Amino acid sequence: MEYTTDLLNALVLLSNYVLIPALSYGSQLALGAVGVTLIFGILRFANFYHGEMMAFGTMCTIFITWWFQSMGFTAGFFPTALLALPLAILITMLLALATERSVFRFYRQRKSRPVIFVIASVGVMFMLNGIVRMLIGPDEILFRDGQKFLIKAGAFKKMTGLSEGLALKQTQVLTVILAVLAVLLLFWFLQRTRTGKAMRAFSDNEDLALLSGINPERVVMVTWVITAALATLAGVLYGLDKSFKPMVYFHLLLPIFAAAIVGGIGQPVGAIIGGYIVAFSEVTATYAFKKFLKYLLPSDMAPDGLIQFLGTDYKFAVSFLILVLVLLVRPTGILRGRVL
């Protein structure tokens, strides 16, 4: 009996600190990585301003949220940001289309090398970074409202009688549900609709797609629109779950790239798998397993150290390590993506 309790305690501990946070973080990364991989697949370059696009979308959401709140218009139990999200997605779509028109179309028509696209996207990254900081400032912003916890740690302890508590934040559940919905919608679109099929054909073989009468302008536009929507959703969910800070969003670019490459560039399914791999390894590698093992092992075998693979400060480095490892061992990614 005592052993069962210990086992349950260990499981609850693990889900509280590793499984649930990694699941929601992974969903956020996956949404971002799908956007990066779509751009990679259709436009064939690494979009360095994806993080800024997320920041921009989140910023719009925050402004609209504040506006709603000032009118006394909230979502009650849910965060108000969810109401603001559709409008913010629209604005971000317009932004993505504007950059496509003003910056990238020129190089597309001249069939420039991918590197030129990358440099141009670095330029856009600088501009958006500045604009976001100018509009909302470089500081950290919390914009979550509504009910914070679905299950509180204390209540959970009382309910189950275990000594470990389990806290479930509403944003974590929302993240997973919304991410699943968005991904299902995306796959339905890619597999079932004419435009989606055109996109897949274009990504697979551009010349053949052009021959069969697919309009490249339309495909590219739809790609940017979808990417903008996914980026905004990912950014808002991350911001709700943690907080919004422009610099952090810039740094999210690398775990997202890592996720896209690990999964296989140009493969949306791969990007999702990659997102969860990166998130779980980041959280697991920096979690101290001491307490977890204390529950599982007999008391005389309890470990002295923290049993932590890497210091917590190396959280970000883990995703880059995975990235480098995958590039070395299997540059095509798990799902055999395109090698650019």
Add this chain to the structure above:
Amino acid sequence: MTLLLLAVGFGQSWNVMLAIFNLCLISAIMSMGLNMQWGYAGLFNAGVMASTAVGGLAAVLISYSPVGKAWDAGGTELGIAFAALVVTIVLGLLVWKRMRPGRARSLSLTAVVLVGYVFIRFFYEGASSSIEAVETAKTGFLGGLGLPVLFSWAAGGLAAAGLAWLVGRIALGLRSDYFAIATLGISEIMISVLKNEDWLTRGVKNVTGLARPVPYEVDLQQTEWFVSLVKWFHGSNLAESGAGSDALREVILLSSGVFVKLCYSALFLAVLLMILTLAMLALNSPWGRMLRAIRDNEVAAAALGKDVTNRHRQVFIIGSAVIGIAGAMLTTLDGQFTPGSYIPLRFTFLIWVMVVIGGSGNNLGSVIGAFITWFLWIEAEPAAFWLVGLVTSMLAETSPLRQHLLEVAPHMRMVLMGLILVLVLRFSPRGVLPEQAPERN
């Protein structure tokens, strides 16, 4: 450009002008290094920051005086940990090379790495915590060699070259986009190591008070010859104002700052000219022609028997070394090493803007691009303040719009840089000074 700098000199102050000029010189060296990689060879290196930071680390490790107590506290253990690391790597390589590919090899490699990891971790933990415990507020790290800081410029170059060799082993086989992402990732790993390994760099506690290659202002103000120099230089002005001792003191204070900055400028200029000459000679040599041939058509160059990967590695290492030298110079100029201040926007992508604006493939272009870009980067802030002041001059001092605009004015420079980069890339992709067409005889 010279005119602009002079305008700052007269308009703001000579101290500001020289501070900008010095950083222009350092940026010019950095952008020359990147130009070798991108302009000569077409390598998209997004890890410029790593070379800069390693150069800076070298400045600390060379010039800071050794902390004896820390060595006593954790030196041996650290040595053992390091030896364990070397043994693990050697064993791992042996397993990799000697055994046939298959499950047995993977298993034994994993075993070697795991056992090695536990060993290293065991000694390293003890070492780092006991080193960091030594007078944490003042030192808490191993210190350096206590050599003159000028040596560190060469050492910075060497260290960056070593890192580049390692990065090149990992990333150089990859195509352009992947190479960019991999180098960006590695540079971030590098920075987080510098931030967190307190025994080596004091981490985010920063290392301050590094030795200088030039005299200190305070000493200068006491020195006989300097005071008489200032008197001679400003003789007529001082005579008019009555040669009061207050006026004299003020002039001496100002000129000591200018003098120190001039000393730095002279040193930096010497390094810049040296590297510029070498870079131009290299570009016009058979080696430079070969690199350009590889850049323009890898397949054709390979068909002619040129070793593409090795040439890429070579130029990647050389370029990184140049950036490393600039990194060491930057830390020397600042007199402190602050790992937290290395962010990719400033230390990687800004250098890219310099190279693209100046003209990829042209060394002089990179120098000019660096001057223009750094000047704009610094002066965009006062200019933005001035602009905001002008636009909002109708509004009251306390109006929230004016307050907000003044607050955000500094971020204007990001937008400006992005705009310039996009515009140059679109309308003048060859930059201010385009790459010169090779002479044909």
